[in-house]
Amino acid sequence: MKNLFLIAYLDLKESIRAKWFLVYSLVFGGLIALFFIAGVTESQVMGFSGLSRLLLMYIQVTIVILPIFILVTTVRSISGDRDSHILEYMLCFPISLKQYYWGKVIGRFITVYLPVLFAMVVAVAYGFFKGASIPWDIFFLYTGLLFALSSAFLGIAFFISSFVKSSEVALGIAFFIWIILLAFIDIALISLMMQQRMNEELIIFIAMINPMEIFRVAAISLFDPELTVMGPVAFYILDSMSQATFVFVSIVYPLALGLIFAFLGFKIFERKDLV
Amino acid sequence: MIKISDLTKKFGSNVSLDKVNIEFNKNESIALMGANGAGKTTLIRSILGYYHPDSGEVLINGLNPVKDRVKVLQNVSFVPQLPPPIKLSLDELMQYIGIGASVDKELIMYYANEMKLDIKANLNKSFFKLSGGMKQKMLIAISLAKNSDIIIYDEPTANLDPKARDDFYRLLKQNENEKVLLFVTHRLEEVKDLVNRQVYMDLGGITSDERL
Ligand SMILES: Nc1ncnc2c1ncn2[C@@H]1O[C@H](COP(=O)(O)OP(=O)(O)OP(=O)(O)O)[C@@H](O)[C@H]1O
Ligand SMILES: [Mg+2]
Numbered sequence: 211m212k213n214l215f216l217i218a219y220l221d222l223k224e225s226i227r228a229k230w231f232l233v234y235s236l237v238f239g240g241l242i243a244l245f246f247i248a249g250v251t252e253s254q255v256m257g258f259s260g261l262s263r264l265l266l267m268y269i270q271v272t273i274v275i276l277p278i279f280i281l282v283t284t285v286r287s288i289s290g291d292r293d294s295h296i297l298e299y300m301l302c303f304p305i306s307l308k309q310y311y312w313g314k315v316i317g318r319f320i321t322v323y324l325p326v327l328f329a330m331v332v333a334v335a336y337g338f339f340k341g342a343s344i345p346w347d348i349f350f351l352y353t354g355l356l357f358a359l360s361s362a363f364l365g366i367a368f369f370i371s372s373f374v375k376s377s378e379v380a381l382g383i384a385f386f387i388w389i390i391l392l393a394f395i396d397i398a399l400i401s402l403m404m405q406q407r408m409n410e411e412l413i414i415f416i417a418m419i420n421p422m423e424i425f426r427v428a429a430i431s432l433f434d435p436e437l438t439v440m441g442p443v444a445f446y447i448l449d450s451m452s453q454a455t456f457v458f459v460s461i462v463y464p465l466a467l468g469l470i471f472a473f474l475g476f477k478i479f480e481r482k483d484l485v
Numbered sequence: 486m487i488k489i490s491d492l493t494k495k496f497g498s499n500v501s502l503d504k505v506n507i508e509f510n511k512n513e514s515i516a517l518m519g520a521n522g523a524g525k526t527t528l529i530r531s532i533l534g535y536y537h538p539d540s541g542e543v544l545i546n547g548l549n550p551v552k553d554r555v556k557v558l559q560n561v562s563f564v565p566q567l568p569p570p571i572k573l574s575l576d577e578l579m580q581y582i583g584i585g586a587s588v589d590k591e592l593i594m595y596y597a598n599e600m601k602l603d604i605k606a607n608l609n610k611s612f613f614k615l616s617g618g619m620k621q622k623m624l625i626a627i628s629l630a631k632n633s634d635i636i637i638y639d640e641p642t643a644n645l646d647p648k649a650r651d652d653f654y655r656l657l658k659q660n661e662n663e664k665v666l667l668f669v670t671h672r673l674e675e676v677k678d679l680v681n682r683q684v685y686m687d688l689g690g691i692t693s694d695e696r697l
Binding site (some may be wrong): 299300302 | 530533534535536537554555556557558559561563565567568569570571572573577580581582584585586625631
């Protein structure tokens with residue numbers, strides 16, 4: 211256990227010093243600052259709670275940025291260390307592969323999740339300061355959704371990292387997955403599929419296995435249970451199960467997805483040559 | 486201590502180790518030599534359990550270094566051919582090794598000092614920002630502080646100045662008793678006083694093996 215935490219701790223320390231972490235934190239910090247203003251001013255026009263609109267926009271941007279950031283920064287963690295012969299040295303000590311791999315996973319998870327959580331807390335603090343009423347239920351569900359989304363992509367990234375030969379290829383695969391998943395959250399694309407008279411179940415299925423789409427529908431359903439901004443797929447989904455069930459699924463499923471991919475990655479890491 | 490039987494390792498169609506059979510025993514200091522690409526590094530990595538052999542096996546005190554890596558590596562010190570660009574600071578690196586391999590920090594400092602590397606002045610510096618020779622000194626200090634029965638060096642002196650080389654050989658001389666010291670080198674003259682066995686490799690096989 212102590213090795214596991216040691217590796218997580220050192221990885222976290224190393225990441226926090228790295229430039230990408232600075233950029234990542236600034237992007238999230240900056241975005242939320244922008245959305246404060248937008249959210250609060252718009253709320254006077256629309257009559258919504260300012261903070262909720264702020265969170266909604268934040269979440270929309272998160273769908274696009276969070277996955278790619280996690281993929282890009284994490285996909286190279288194992289493959290990059292392999293490339294640069296860091297693994298060759300770090301693994302010559304009596305540390306089990308299990309501890310090394312999962313230590314890295316935990317370290318990375320904390321690294322990518324902390325700024326997200328921090329931005330959420332800042333948003334709430336700002337809203338509090340401005341005297342807006344804070345929607346705590348929504349806040350906690352969002353935080354849970356973010357947690358689940360982060361773990362899904364972290365798991366996928368570690369999975370890719372475990373089998374690619376070089377970190378360039380890893381990066382390529384990461385972008386490809388991101389683009390594909392992003393393409394399938396586009397309402398336009400899904401509507402097009404519906405116009406083509408594709409099987410409804412198939413469309414729903416495609417939407418439901420995509421952690422980005424799940425996150426999106428769940429997040430928006432929190433804000434706007436009428437789903438006026440949502441599009442057809444959300445209607446279908448929420449027609450077949452209650453909102454509470456769906457939000458539960460949308461936290462558990464990405465989490466499980468992340469764990470499964472991370473676990474598969476570990477199995478590959480263990481079975482392949484280390485250097 | 487180290488028993489290698491019929492070990493074959495291929496990368497694609499390239500056979501890097503071709504049915505290698507060799508044993509290394511206690512109190513042996515071996516110079517492992519051979520042309521570039523002969524398979525020396527591949528052999529060493531197989532001993533460290535980094536490669537899954539295509540056939541044959543490596544046993545270290547009867548244990549398989551892939552399956553029992555933790556037990557095996559407790560007894561092994563290793564310095565690689567090229568110091569890797571580790572981003573941890575020297576302090577963090579010593580923490581990693583201190584906790585992960587129970588190596589005493591003071592002892593690392595002691596050997597670093599013997600190698601004329603001032604760790605204290607560079608404690609918070611990233612390892613990869615040290616000069617090439619300083620990196621090697623650090624890795625050598627760690628390898629000596631980790632009091633192992635098997636010490637493996639893959640050409641560790643490439644970047645060392647002549648003075649540091651002398652220090653290194655002097656420290657090794659003090660530490661070779663009751664151990665296996667496996668030394669990849671291209672300069673036999675340098676290690677002549679140190680070694681009592683010379684092994685030559687070529688094209689993935691052992692071509693000569695003489696005890697002095
Ligand atoms: N990871 C790898 N993938 C593909 N081929 C490899 C790999 N590692 C080694 N080889 C090949 O195996 C052969 C032996 O390489 P090795 O590194 O063991 O040589 P070496 O004796 O250490 O040489 P040098 O003196 O240059 O260090 C070479 O032909 C090399 O190209
Ligand atoms: Mg070599």
